[in-house]
Amino acid sequence: KDSYVVTLLPGDGIGPEITAATKVVLEALCEKCGFTLELREALIGGAAIDAANDPFPQESLDQCLNSDSVLLACIGGYKWDNNPRELRPESGLLKMRKEMGLFANLRPAKVLPQLLDASTLKREVVEGVDVMVVRELTGDVYFGTPKGIDIIDGQRVGYNNMIYSESEIDRIARVAGDVASKRGSKLCSVDKANVLDVSQLWRDVVTDVINKDFPSVELSHMYVDNAAMQLIRWPKQFDTIVCGNIFGDILSDEASMLVGSLGMLPSASIGESGPGVFEPCHGSAPDIAGQDKANPLAMILSAAMMLQYDLDRAEEAKMLEDAVEAVLDQKLRTPDIKQDNDGCKLVGCREMGEAVASVI
Amino acid sequence: KDSYVVTLLPGDGIGPEITAATKVVLEALCEKCGFTLELREALIGGAAIDAANDPFPQESLDQCLNSDSVLLACIGGYKWDNNPRELRPESGLLKMRKEMGLFANLRPAKVLPQLLDASTLKREVVEGVDVMVVRELTGDVYFGTPKGIDIIDGQRVGYNNMIYSESEIDRIARVAGDVASKRGSKLCSVDKANVLDVSQLWRDVVTDVINKDFPSVELSHMYVDNAAMQLIRWPKQFDTIVCGNIFGDILSDEASMLVGSLGMLPSASIGESGPGVFEPCHGSAPDIAGQDKANPLAMILSAAMMLQYDLDRAEEAKMLEDAVEAVLDQKLRTPDIKQDNDGCKLVGCREMGEAVASVI
Ligand SMILES: CC(C)[C@H](C(=O)O)[C@@H](O)C(=O)O
Numbered sequence A, B: 001k002d003s004y005v006v007t008l009l010p011g012d013g014i015g016p017e018i019t020a021a022t023k024v025v026l027e028a029l030c031e032k033c034g035f036t037l038e039l040r041e042a043l044i045g046g047a048a049i050d051a052a053n054d055p056f057p058q059e060s061l062d063q064c065l066n067s068d069s070v071l072l073a074c075i076g077g078y079k080w081d082n083n084p085r086e087l088r089p090e091s092g093l094l095k096m097r098k099e100m101g102l103f104a105n106l107r108p109a110k111v112l113p114q115l116l117d118a119s120t121l122k123r124e125v126v127e128g129v130d131v132m133v134v135r136e137l138t139g140d141v142y143f144g145t146p147k148g149i150d151i152i153d154g155q156r157v158g159y160n161n162m163i164y165s166e167s168e169i170d171r172i173a174r175v176a177g178d179v180a181s182k183r184g185s186k187l188c189s190v191d192k193a194n195v196l197d198v199s200q201l202w203r204d205v206v207t208d209v210i211n212k213d214f215p216s217v218e219l220s221h222m223y224v225d226n227a228a229m230q231l232i233r234w235p236k237q238f239d240t241i242v243c244g245n246i247f248g249d250i251l252s253d254e255a256s257m258l259v260g261s262l263g264m265l266p267s268a269s270i271g272e273s274g275p276g277v278f279e280p281c282h283g284s285a286p287d288i289a290g291q292d293k294a295n296p297l298a299m300i301l302s303a304a305m306m307l308q309y310d311l312d313r314a315e316e317a318k319m320l321e322d323a324v325e326a327v328l329d330q331k332l333r334t335p336d337i338k339q340d341n342d343g344c345k346l347v348g349c350r351e352m353g354e355a356v357a358s359v360i
């Protein structure tokens, strides 16, 4: 296959700029490598609320499902922050994950030698860190029922059910086992099994799946509070981490700080079959939107993950990653990764995209 | 009042050694300041399981409730790790919190100038950090029902209810407002209100309580994933943080890593009235138990919190804290806080306790 349909979801804030920069890069790649991407835009987040009063309209969902893959920029902004929950941009994201069956979220946190000093952690602590967090994405307290806010005995009570079934744990454990076996073959499963029944089941099922079907993967378990410490104390102890949705939300963001800048971090959300969604970990940064100050590299690296996981083009994925390292070696920096006196050149979003494209 | 009954719970692992060192310090303090502490030991954790097949026997609970305050060392060990949950040391801790109504856990993370280099974060990031995490301790998914592991449609399903009532949130918000107003008057409430109903209620109630009854406290809100990042990115932005039980479990441990060593960190668990429980944040370190290598300073600082919060002796609390800083200034270090080439003297648990006592 050498022609693919990709849905582009530019979203809000800096989304359109980083999408434009990523397009330039993908076009260069297609030309160089002899394949075509048909890029079709659709609405999500605040842009979709404004246009269709729905953060992820059926039309967008259909278009995503009819694609080979989906590339998402970022969503959200002050403008929609006080909307009722179902009319907030985040709800579009959650709906997309659930409706597209994207149960596995892969969040690499790899420290690049060029950006070692961007981290608030000491050089010797973060040098060489390469952690992959595999987060379950369609279960847990995010989607559990019963949930709500009721009046009980004259006072309000809020509740959400933290719940996992065996099959949900089984399938994410398989993704994690597979990911780990292609990396350092060390998998750390994070839970709170000393307190929670749902974590006890999590631990039992993960142990069964890995021991039985991934015998070459070395499995360990860690409580979530300890994991939050160990990620700071000595992150190099980790290779692949697997956890539920809410613990993964917290730990993957914490892990991203090891790298220093969210502006460099991609993610992949994938399901059993069908298209995945690839997106940078950063938000929509409304304060700098439209000023050509955004860093497009996380979205470009997300496109690399798309090539690897959805389009089965590992070679081209590698080419993109190398091109990103090359522009860093050329000492080009967007404001978020520029340090005082680092001897680097400050560039805008567009120039950064063009630099990556011309390396390719 | 110049005579108090204090229950000592030495627990497991290094617990007995650090308790002994703390006793020496408290005796010196009593002598110096002219008050008496009647110290009565009781069982908890693995020690209680071995003696009475119960991680927190009724007898221990009664004794705690009949004291002015409780000082706990630490619990747990490999020996009991594979017991059924109700016969694990942690269950004793949870039972103690619930039965004694200890709904507020105060976890200070204050970076001492003497130990600046112990942190894995850069000096300029942690210098001057002084964060207090106020964690709710008797609610949330820790104690919520329904919970369990059932068979549903032929497969196991594990679940725990993440639940808070208005009155539970109200009372922890009041503690946090009070604590914040005695510190920097900045309170950051952490939740996941963009996804969870229980967090939406949390945010609404905290906002009402603080705005109405703590007008001098500046309140902000942060999502838990962002808080996990910001604690690493720029911890000095925080003064007092308030959060639910599970988010507090994770964030307070993460915050403790800013300080570098758990061996220095105390905590207080308090209720509406009645005795509180004061304990170091570290575990029972079974690997070094009985070797006179443990750091007693966190337990000594916990005794300082006891003097401040339960025995209303703020002056004596300050004296203890100053004595701890003094022995650090004397360059005494237990192994956990010793750095290569720091020019300090390595001491054991006993010697460290005696050094604090002789400063007093
Ligand atoms: C925006 C929010 C709903 C979302 C989440 O919690 O999953 C975000 O934090 C993320 O990690 O993608």
Ligand SMILES: CC(C)[C@H](C(=O)O)[C@@H](O)C(=O)O
Residues within 6 Å of the ligand: A194, A195, A225, B090, B093, B094, B249
């Ligand atoms: C041991 C465990 C049950 C406990 C908790 O999760 O509360 C511990 O981590 C703590 O923070 O005191």
